[in-house]
Amino acid sequence: MTHGMMQGLEALENRRLLTAAAILVEAADAVVTEGEVIEIEITRTGDLNEALTLEVDFDGTATPGQDTQIPSGTVSFAPGEDSTTYSLASLPDDVTEGDGEGEQLVARVGERVDAETLVYKGETTVKIEDLVA
Numbered sequence: 009m010t011h012g013m014m015q016g017l018e019a020l021e022n023r024r025l026l027t028a029a030a031i032l033v034e035a036a037d038a039v040v041t042e043g044e045v046i047e048i049e050i051t052r053t054g055d056l057n058e059a060l061t062l063e064v065d066f067d068g069t070a071t072p073g074q075d076t077q078i079p080s081g082t083v084s085f086a087p088g089e090d091s092t093t094y095s096l097a098s099l100p101d102d103v104t105e106g107d108g109e110g111e112q113l114v115a116r117v118g119e120r121v122d123a124e125t126l127v128y129k130g131e132t133t134v135k136i137e138d139l140v141a
Contacts, residue, residue, distance in 0.1 A: 030054065031062065031129035033117045036093070042100040042139040046076065048115050048132060050083055051091040060085040062117050063126060064094060070111035070136055075099060083117070100139045110137040 036047035052060060061084045072078045077097045085092060094115070112135055118128040 031117055031119075033115065033130035033132045035115075035132045035134045037134070039135045039137060040098055041137050042075075042098050044098055046096045046098055046113065046134050046136075048094040048096070048134075049091060050094060050117055050130075052085060053090070056085075056088050056090055059087050060119075062119055062129070065116045065118065065126075066113060067116065068112040068114040068133070070098075070113040074101065075111045075136060076113060098136045104138050110135050112136075 030053045032049075032051040032053075034049045034051075036049055037044075040046055048064075050062065061082055063082055064079060065081075066072060066076075066079055070076055076099060079096055083092055083094045096113075098113075112133055114131060114133045116128050116131040118126040120126055
């Protein structure tokens, strides 16, 4: 078997292992007020014997650095650990959103297969309401 074939088989095995694990992503609170901490609970199932690092991407109308602190982008599980909490502060601002909807923060959690491929495993949305003075 050539080296290239072995790498191909290893990549297929890695993809098979990724689909075997389940990741649950859930906001502790679906709605927070500006200035409160956003907590995202991430739970994994499957083989817990290995450490696991997942990437966290953010989207939505909330602007990192303005509406939330700038996120780190990763969350790690130690061997044997099945859940962890990713915390992110929402920031108070002087802007009242005209639509009354506040900002939306969408957190997506994924596992890197290789340099070009990120397999998303779950997501959750949090509404950040304006701070009423």
